[in-house]
Amino acid sequence: MIFEGIEFPTPPPYKIKMIEYTNLPSLEERRQVLREAGYNVFNIPSEKIYIDLLTDSGTSAMSDLQWSALMRGDEAYASAKSFFHLKDAIQEIMGFNYVIPTHQGRAAEYLMFRALDLKPNEYALSNQFFDTTRANVEVLGATAVDLVNEDAYDVTKEVPFKGNIDLQKVEAFLSEHHERVKIIVLTITNNSGGGQPVSMENIRKLGELAHEFKVPYFLDAARFAENAYFIKMRENGYQDKTIKEIAREMFSYADGVLVSAKKDGLVNIGGFIALNDKDLYWKIRQLMVVTEGFPTYGGLAGRDLEALAQGLKEVLDERYLQSRVEQVAFLGKLLDKNGVPLLKPFGGHGIYLDGLRFVPHIPREQWPSQAVVCAIYEHSAIRTVEIGSLIFAKKDANGVWQWPKLDFIRLAIPRRVYTLDHMLYIAQSISDLYKQRENIKGLRMTFEPPVLRHFNALFEPVT
Numbered sequence: 296m297i298f299e300g301i302e303f304p305t306p307p308p309y310k311i312k313m314i315e316y317t318n319l320p321s322l323e324e325r326r327q328v329l330r331e332a333g334y335n336v337f338n339i340p341s342e343k344i345y346i347d348l349l350t351d352s353g354t355s356a357m358s359d360l361q362w363s364a365l366m367r368g369d370e371a372y373a374s375a376k377s378f379f380h381l382k383d384a385i386q387e388i389m390g391f392n393y394v395i396p397t398h399q400g401r402a403a404e405y406l407m408f409r410a411l412d413l414k415p416n417e418y419a420l421s422n423q424f425f426d427t428t429r430a431n432v433e434v435l436g437a438t439a440v441d442l443v444n445e446d447a448y449d450v451t452k453e454v455p456f457k458g459n460i461d462l463q464k465v466e467a468f469l470s471e472h473h474e475r476v477k478i479i480v481l482t483i484t485n486n487s488g489g490g491q492p493v494s495m496e497n498i499r500k501l502g503e504l505a506h507e508f509k510v511p512y513f514l515d516a517a518r519f520a521e522n523a524y525f526i527k528m529r530e531n532g533y534q535d536k537t538i539k540e541i542a543r544e545m546f547s548y549a550d551g552v553l554v555s556a557k558k559d560g561l562v563n564i565g566g567f568i569a570l571n572d573k574d575l576y577w578k579i580r581q582l583m584v585v586t587e588g589f590p591t592y593g594g595l596a597g598r599d600l601e602a603l604a605q606g607l608k609e610v611l612d613e614r615y616l617q618s619r620v621e622q623v624a625f626l627g628k629l630l631d632k633n634g635v636p637l638l639k640p641f642g643g644h645g646i647y648l649d650g651l652r653f654v655p656h657i658p659r660e661q662w663p664s665q666a667v668v669c670a671i672y673e674h675s676a677i678r679t680v681e682i683g684s685l686i687f688a689k690k691d692a693n694g695v696w697q698w699p700k701l702d703f704i705r706l707a708i709p710r711r712v713y714t715l716d717h718m719l720y721i722a723q724s725i726s727d728l729y730k731q732r733e734n735i736k737g738l739r740m741t742f743e744p745p746v747l748r749h750f751n752a753l754f755e756p757v758t
């Protein structure tokens with residue numbers, strides 16, 4: 296493998312205190328595992344996985360300070376000390392009046408869209424909705440509209456803020472339909488589009504538009520610290536600001552946040568809503584007792600709240616963010632140098648391979664990116680995930696598939712879990728596989744679930 300000329304990433308500001316063993320199953324075993332999993336990698340038992348890049352969500356390694364924070368968890372049912380610690384930590388960074396914990400991000404989405412009473416014929420706008428956010432809009436019969444800038448659809452175009460929403464499109468949409476737009480959700484960084492950041496200017500201007508048209512404006516802020524780091528690196532005027540100052544400014548333009556804390560919260564479970572609108576806050580409080588629990592714990596244990604409060608402080612460490620973003624980019628550069636087609640610039644939380652260029656011989660109807668995901672597992676016991684047709688394709692009124700423009704294989708890098716030698720193994724394995732790509736076969740879907748298809752779909756290889 297070629298890696299001369301590629302700069303090594305900045306080392307992380309921590310050392311390893313505890314390890315977890317992993318297995319590398321044989322080729323024969325991997326083939327059997329894939330068959331038994333119905334060629335859906337969500338069904339592969341994790342003990343059969345050597346390196347797990349399925350997601351960066353809930354897969355972080357916690358620090359010694361977080362593990363000790365667990366011991367301080369106050370398990371009082373209501374108004375526990377741990378809730379107030381978390382509330383203080385969130386308010387310190389985000390500055391919103393009200394904080395509502397939830398068991399994870401999608402619960403925050405569920406509650407918010409129900410509290411806003413989204414209905415058929417109404418809209419929610421975004422740069423790009425993530426799958427669960429979209430699903431939570433669509434189950435209410437409303438329409439989720441993606442208005443990301445056109446560059447986001449050009450896989451190789453290198454622009455600094457490829458996650459930006461197209462403000463002109465937003466203005467045009469609001470001018471025509473603003474009475475029926477119930478919420479704007481800006482995803483930072485844009486996961487569906489490759490972990491691409493959104494600029495401060497875009498966050499601010501979208502806020503101005505939303506307020507002009509009186510539409511609630513929320514950030515889907517699962518990866519807010521990574522977004523803030525990119526702003527510091529790439530946007531004029533932010534080089535001398537701290538990550539916390541940048542984050543605080545980002546949040547100052549919004550009415551609130553929906554957060555999956557399983558990413559930049561550096562915890563294995565958790566989420567929250569934070570907002571300023573008192574009426575909306577009270578609506579959510581009342582809705583959530585049915586599904587999440589009392590508003591001071593939202594489906595979490597007191598110890599989870601403590602670990603999250605600590606994680607939110609740690610994620611602001613610029614040395615950590617630098618080593619994280621550079622580790623991801625290092626993997627991207629290695630793969631790029633070996634000719635593997637991928638999305639540029641490299642995202643904050645992972646590398647996105649371009650499925651359509653990886654296996655151009657596989658037609659869209661045979662799920663090319665999912666075929667590559669399975670081939671990567673078979674080749675090297677690395678689990679990745681499809682972020683493309685399997686998630687986003689829709690059938691039109693005549694039952695004909697409408698394919699999304701982007702079709703990726705996401706290599707999501709868990710936070711503080713894998714080392715540089717893991718990156719070398721991943722790059723070596725995928726580069727080898729790419730050389731033999733003509734041997735990869737397409738897949739036929741044998742079970743098609745109606746909602747969030749990718750989690751439960753089943754396949755068999757096309758012969």
Ligand SMILES: Cc1ncc(COP(=O)(O)O)c(C=O)c1O
Nearest residue numbers: 352399400401425427486517555
């Ligand atoms: C941008 C974004 N929003 C929301 C979610 C949903 O969060 P959760 O998995 O905690 O429900 C995710 C999860 O990957 C995400 O990436």
